[in-house]
Amino acid sequence: MERYFQPEIECAPREKIKAIQDERLVAQVKHVWDNVPYYRKKMEEAGITPDDIRSSDDLHKLPFLSKADLREAYPYGLLGVPLKDCVRIQSTSGTTGKRVVAFYTHHDIDLWEECCARAITAAGGTDEDVCQVSYGYGLFTGGPGLNGGSHKVGCLTIPTSSGNTERQIMFIRDLNATILCCTPSYAAYLGETMKEMGLKPEDIPLKAGIFGAEAWSEEMRHDIEKTLGIKAYDIYGLTELSGPGVSFECSAQSGMHINEDHFIAEIIDPETGEVLPEGTQGELVFTSIDKQAFPMMRYRTRDICTLTREKCSCGRTHVKMTKPKGRTDDMLIIRGVNVFPSQIETVLLNKGYPANYQIVVDRVNNTDTLDVQVEMTQEMFTDNLGEISARQKDIVEGLKSMLGIKAHVSLVAPKSITRSEGKAVRVIDKRKI
């Protein structure tokens, strides 16, 4: 039976959702115009005033915000309320340039946690559940977000944060954790460690996992579901918008419902900025419509995906986004071809290799080189050199047909690729361009 945290909103008729969006967007634009000079200037430059925004149909008239704007306005330039009304900051890892520092009022934290509570409930969580939050706590939004959501649902919350993997497994067993929240790469690592400890999926009480904060493939989902004996749900979010919970997966596991009473999503052509029709792949753009401290107007996420309003079997009416194919900043351009790390992961998992891999890109004699490092496993090893070379060649061919370019595959020693407790480091780009 499908559970909802707020059925009256999550399953509301489309007209009702549109009415909420229209009303909130108009108010949000006015709030930004009055309180965020940085964005007001952008609107003035575009020749529009709040009067031009009468409903969500006028959204496309508003100028975009990009990561570059966030950098320029750092740290207080996009603040929508006096600092004394803010109660929290969170920050990104800063892996792609300068950190983003986001501000929250009580209200903002409340709506963020509500979004996470919807995600936990959609994964089957109730106040009977024990929810272990193994996302990092601190500036990273993963831990605090799911922690708050878990409280709202009424789960007994275990705030283990990341790291100390054996202890994580001990807590899961001793305290009967039924729901696990962490990054997918950490979930895979937990599964690997369990196997090493001689534990089977039936030895742990987990039934569901909520995994996000990095791109992961459908194959990796199957892998995690099998090793942990759970149903694995995807969750999506960005610090700029609040954190995890901007969208989340339901029992259908076929895309993530966007919390449309808080965020309006659009898909645009990343080149022209033009809004694309439903079902077309493009860059995801979000507008917050209910935020006080850090409102985001048409924020370009650089995530590539598609949106669908097709009726979902779970009963929710909010629009669904596909698993992002990867962030445009995760995307590698190698010899002119777009390559996403998730595509490489798909090939490896399909061929029975674990999801421990690293991609090293370099430029030798003006030509890009792509080296995929894969860990040797006991199952794949044989005394026969020719057989191993044939397997290596098989991966090269699999990558060639997936990516359209030739990659070099290196088989490396087991455990030689560093395990991540948070977001996995998949790509090392040594090119100096």
Next chain:
Amino acid sequence: MDVKQISVFLENKPGTLNEMTRVLTEHNVDLRALSLAEASDFGIARFIVSDVLDTVNILKEAGYVSSLTSVVVAEIPDEPGALNKVLQIFTEHSINVEYMYAILGSKAGKAYMIFRVHDTMKAMGALMTNGISILDQEALAEL
């Protein structure tokens, strides 16, 4: 009658073989024979020890992937033509040698060869009927 050889996956870069021998030294493992096979970026270290199971556990503990392979160890006279004779027997019986290497022994006038063949049983039978001694795990320990 056959001997279990241990094969270990190693990355082909400086220090990896040394790291493995360091681990084995730490546990007092006595290598009776060692051979390396290499592809471009990885290799396989193949070796013979007297205590196979202990050594496999030591390697596993240290994080190596390894496998056991059946090989045939033949005792032949340490003189010209001895190896040729063995290989001729293999040829006559259509036995294909995948790889071979030598083992260190201290018996005067004797040499020991390790053969990896596609059909271990057939090879052992052929050698025996032609009067060539085959060493088993125990006999190896006494060399």
